[in-house]
Amino acid sequence: MFRHDQNTAGGVRDAVPELRAILDLIRKRWLAIGACAAATVAAGIGWLSLQPPVYRATATILLDQSQPTGGVLGELAALSSAPAAASEIALLRSRSLAEKTIQSPPDGSIPTPENPHAQRNQGLTTVVESPDQQPVRRIFDRMVGIRRGKGALHARARALADGAAEAIRVSFDGEGQIRLTPVDVAASPDDDAREARPQRPDGRYRVGGVELNLAVRGDVSRREFVVRRVSEASAVKRLLSDTRVVESQRNSGVIALTVDDSDPERAAAVANALCHNYFDLNVERGRKRASQTVGFIQSQLDEQLAALETAEHEVVDLQAENLDAIDSVATAESLIRNLSDLEVQRMRLDLQASSLSESLALLRGGDFDALGRIAQELDDPLAKSLLEQLSVLHMRLLLKGRSDGDPYALLLAQRSELLEERAGELAMQIVAVRETIQAIDDGVPGAYGFLSANSNAPGITVDPLTTGYLSEIARLEGEIASLQHEFLPGYPPLAQAIAALDELRAKVRDSLRGRLTGLQRLFEDRSELAKTAALAATDLPDANARVDRAALEDLRERVERQLASRLDAVALENDELGRYVAVLEERLGNLPEQQRRLASPMRRLETHKQIAAFLLTSLQEAEITRASTVAAADFIDAAAAPDLRYSPRIGFTLMLSSVLGLGLGLGLAWLRESLRRSLQGPSELEAVTGLPVLTTVPDFKHGKHRVAKATTDFIALRDDPHGVVAEAYRSLRANLRFAVGDVNALRTMAATSCAPGEGKSTTNIDIAWAFASGGRRVLLVDADMRRPSVHRYLKLDRGPGLAEVLAGTSEWRDVARSTDNPLLSVIPAGVLRASAGDALGTTKAQELIDEFTKSYDLVVFDLPPALAVADVETFAHRLDAVLLLYRSDGLPREAVSLATTRLRQAGAKLVGCVMNAHRADRSSASDRYQGDYGYGYTDAGGDGGPPALEGVEAALPSELEREVASASARDERF
Secondary structure, X not given: OOOOOOOOOOOOOOOOOOHHHHHHHHHHXXXXXXXXXXXXXXXXXXXXXXXXXXXXXXXXXXXXXXXXXXXXXXXXXXXXXXXOOHHHHHHHOOHHHHHHHHOOOOOOOOOOOOOHHHHOOOOOOEEEEOHHHOHHHHHHHHHHOOOOOOOEEEEEEEEOOOOOOOEEEEEEOOOOEEEEEEOOOOOOOOOOOOOOEEOOOOOEEEEOOEEXXXXXXXXXXXXXXXXXXXXXXXXXXXXXXXXXXXXXXXXXOEEEEXXXXXXXXXXXXXXXHHHHHHHHHHHHHHHHHHHHHHHHHHHHHHXXXXXXXXXXXXXXXXXXHOHHHOOOHHXXXXXXXXXXXXXXXXXXXXXXXXXXXXXXXXXXXXXXXXXXXXXXXXXXXXXXXXXXXXXXXXXXXXXXXXXXXXXXXHHHHHHHHHHHHHHHHXXXXXXXXXXXXXXXXXXXXXXXXXXXXXXXXXXXXXXXXXXXXXXXXXXXXXXXXXXXXXXXXXXXXXXXHHHHHHHHHHHHHHHHHHHHHHHHHHXXXXXXXXXXXXXXXXXXXXXXXHHHHHHHHHHHHHHHHHHHHHHHHXXXXXXXXXXXXXHHHHHHHOOOHHHHHHHHHHXXXXXXXXXXXXXXXXXXXXXXXXXXXXXXXXXXXXXXXXXXXXXXXXXXXXXXXXXXXXXXXXXXXXXXXXXXXXXXXHHHHHHHXXXXXXXXXXXXXXXXXXXXXXXXXXXXXXXXXXXXXXXXXXXXXXXXXXXXXXXXXXXXXXEEEOOOOOOHHHHHHHHHHHHHHOOOOXXXXXXXXXXXXXXXXXXXXXXXXXXXXXXXXXXXXXXXXXXXXXXXXXXOOOOOOOOHHHHHOOHHHHHHHHHHHHHOOEEEEEOOOOOOOOHHHHHHHHOOEEEEEEEOOOOEHHHHHHHHXXXXXXXXXXXXXXXXXXXXXXXXXXXXXXXXXXXXXXXXXXXXXXXXXXXXXXXXXXHHHHHHHHHHHHHHOO
16 A cells, blocks of 8 residues: 655655555445545535526627727726726626615516616516426436426515515416415415415416415416515625626627526526616616716707807997998908918917927826827827837837737737828828928919918828918908009118018928928837837747837837927917017007907807807717717627536536545545554565564455355364465465575474464464474474463363463373374463563573474464563573564554564574564455465464453553554454
8 A cells, every 4th residue: 555664763764655556545445435425416416406507598688888088098097997887897897786686566467577767677576486396306306207387476465564474385286276475474364375376367366465466378287386575785785696797808898797696587588688788777867968068068059059149239339330341341351361360270279289298297197098088189290100119019018028919919910901092091191281282382382372271181280380380471462462562672661571471481491391390200210110010019928028128118208309399389389379479459459449449349240150150060060969869789699598407417417526525535545544553464564673584374354365264263274275375374484495505403492472362372383383284393382381372272281281280280291282284293381380581581492492493393272362461581592593474453562573673682583574463455456466376375373262451551652652552452353
């Protein structure tokens, strides 16, 4: 079973398990292991009998996810944040949704599948259970031939008073009869809980203080149901625990909602009801948001309409008061229009400055989600390009630490293609801007007018400041044309206007050249970015993370510098526009008093008209949005009633119980073997004693080698000379030849044991008989004068014997007795009057040995146990060979080690060991092979009679006394 190594500290075993050892353990303890497995399977069957069936229904829904508006930065934020479906999953598992689902239908009806109100309200405060559908009970019904209907029962229960029954058993027989029984309260005389009765058409009953409304679907003959009332809190808790919501794959937008229930139809109905309530809640959320938008726009529109009405009245009043100023208002209208345009441009610059400031703050804080949204509002192509580079590098680093990087590598590939398209657009813009600059440099007539008319066309988009320059150029060109028609070229205002025109045209040319340079840099960066994204998508594993981090940090600094520079430029542009606004306001102030009084309200009137028109358009869009709001999710597959039970799985449970039982049994057996201190096989005995095991004598009282005719005085070579036990002693006779060298030189020997009851006397008799049967003259001397037993096995008188010879009252030849074997003589122990140890230690004993060897070829002594008394230590050194006998699975190994040590210290010539009462089914494979090879097959018996422990306690250390006593008591039972 184990390989045991003895250490000097205390002989502690070092158990090394092997596959063969495990197989040996199973063979040895198969009965206990099987019993443990059977008990575990029985426990599994008992558990199955108590478990209700569980059916799992699954509904799958698809979220209507809009595309991200933040470009690649928005996609990057999606990678770094929780899945988009996480909030919807939390909503599907929310208590508010469960509370709505458990409610009864609003009309108080029973929630059957045909009831349209049950699509959203399942009435789960009344639960119908089917005890007859438990797996073990269904198997039993099939075994005994009970056939039950496959219909269903739906119910609605309402308590009529406090203390009403919580559960009511509803039973149907095979003849349409129904029986109602309250489970937890006694039935009252007014209840319907009496004898079985026909079913009522309306399905209404009163029992146990509860009003029941029952609806039967299908055949319910011989069916049994339990209708339970549960509180709303318990129903919500149960529904939440039975509901699972997961996203089928990250960012797929497909959500699977599963519900567990003992009724398959109810499981599907509850799953679908949860989904319908979720869809309704989504619509309500969308309409609420749209309603808030509509309300805000409406309030703003009301304010603007009121302001518009006030401005209109003011303008009408002023026009009525200043009729002569109406014709001259056209001059002021041009200034008002230019001033309004400049105010709009300044507002745009303020918004751009706000976006740039927010972008800087987000960049420094690392908020890519918000930065992705703000980036779309930046009116700066170079800043957008740098932000795209930043996002691609950040995404590349993010993907290296993800196990699900493949879908996002595809995203990078798509981004690379999009960047290539944008680079192509930039190339077209570069061509357009270059042609515009060339036309201006060549003095093409109308070049500035064309640029002003197409300032927002693709490829020629200019900044607000340049737009202001172009407006001023158009005004100056008109003013110069008017002055040239009336005055000579040297007229000072004309010269000033021409100089201002040339200055503005130079500024426009410089602005266009700066834009051309920026577009060229942007084209190069975007092309390089497209290559980087393509490389990151195809070669992610080989990318150098350290290099990417350095590049990311460098690019972050470039973006920050660009945004800061652009913010300063916007501030300068805003200041420049402010100066132009001041000039126009000064010119407006130079108008006549009547025109100035009329210009201000007209300006407000025009502004309020534009704002009101914009708000009306926005209001119409918001109203359309609110009216067309639909659920942001829809069914892929609605839940259907499952055909197969999800749990408990009978086959799996029984198999698992068997495996656990076998494992538990094997573990307990292994633990027992690990804690075992006795020896079971020859290899263990050899390891402890350091001596070879010369034979293994099988157990003749138990096991497969049991001898049926064996009596209490069984001697193998005498009573069963052709049996396996006799063969074991013949093997011992042969093996002694190898142990001592020259067997003919072996004249005296003995077999002793550690303690009484191990079978040393029968072993010595069989050894003597084996040598006598081999042709040698043998004398067997019973030297165990304290507890003699040889005479009993050979049916001789106890005395006179060795004790009388040592005392000098008899001659040894006179006390020698003959046996059934003509070559075997026996000297019994006799009756000792003095100390046996003193008698064996005298010179008389040595003289007797010399006399014995002169008359016999071999003298075999039956000595006392080595640890019981000191007789062996005073006599064993006189013999040519001593054998140590050990009864299998008997004394602890420490006792065997101590006996070996004492015999060696006494000078005994130990030549080997004999393992007695060995059972092959309790030893290792190698020990079984050794035993079956020829060392013995049955047991050599014991000494007979109860084992004596007198003197053993004195000889053993105190920590071994209990072990010796326990083993000796166990041997007594054999």
